[in-house]
Amino acid sequence: MGLSPFFATFNIQDFNMQILLAQHLSFCGGVKRAVEILFQLAREKNQPIFIYGELIHNSQFNDSLAAKNIFIAHSLEECRDKIVVIRTHGIPPDLEAALKSTALEVVDLTCPKVKRVQQLISDYAKENYQVVITGDPSHPEVIGLKGYAFNALVISSLAQCKYLPPDLPPKSVLLSQTTFNEDKFQLIASCLKETHPHLQVENTLC
Missing domain, CATH: 3.40.50.11270 (Rossmann fold)
Known part of the structure; x- marks a missing residue:
């Protein structure tokens, strides 16, 4: 026995909802x-x-x-x-x-901003820095960035900070996927600085 489709209509006024449109809608x-x-x-x-x-x-x-x-x-x-x-x-x-x-x-x-991060990671890697990247490990940008450093580490959430090796070398640096959430980046950076005060931080967000 088939099920009849159920349709419902809603009046937006019933939800006391306000819709805001951005002044500029376009590509970055x-x-x-x-x-x-x-x-x-x-x-x-x-x-x-x-x-x-x-x-x-x-x-x-x-x-x-x-x-x-x-x-x-x-x-x-x-x-x-x-x-x-x-x-x-x-x-x-x-x-x-x-x-x-x-x-x-x-x-x-x-993107020129991504190219800048690639160059930064490459420069740090040449100086034997441990590179840590905040971002989505499956995102194409992060996959590309990882290729510019040997054994780069990726952190996508505050909860993952505890899994970072406790013995990060003195020469370590934190950078970010350009489109990563800024609040999450700042929280992760603050958390890591508490346990790894020597960690350098490069805010590479857009």
């Missing part, structure tokens, strides 16, 4: 820059353009790309002899090197 600066360059590239090149992974997390935007001869690639093999764009989140340096040896052309559209 890094994404806007990447989209403009991507579309210009698609107009200038007489062949398909491939993005290694989603340029941004926006399904409506991603679904519209095929009409502009732009496609999303998920493997190196899909990029062979193609024009390939690096997503705004960035990628690990070893993957970037592999892309450059596989693709016909590679255009780096990593």
Whole structure:
């Protein structure tokens, strides 16, 4: 026996609800820059353009790309002899090197703010710092950032602070995924400074 669908309508006035619209609704600066360059590239090149992974997390935007001869690639093999764009989140340096040896052309559209964090991590790693990153370990940006340091540690919540090794080396630094929550970052930084006062903190949030 099938179930009849149930529909309900609500009057928003019954909930004493106020809806606020932001004055500005748009992509952030890094994404806007990447989209403009991507579309210009698609107009200038007489062949398909491939993005290694989603340029941004926006399904409506991603679904519209095929009409502009732009496609999303998920493997190196899909990029062979193609024009390939690096997503705004960035990628690990070893993957970037592999892309450059596989693709016909590679255009780096990593957000400039993410590039800055990549460079900071690379510089600290060269000085043998233990790098700690606040962020989502499964997020493409964090995966990319980890590639710039040996054995980088990732913390995504205040509760995870207790799992950080108690014997962090004197040369240790905390940085962040650019889009991580600022309140969470500050709480994690304060917590870690209590137990590891020598820890340097770089606020790399947008």
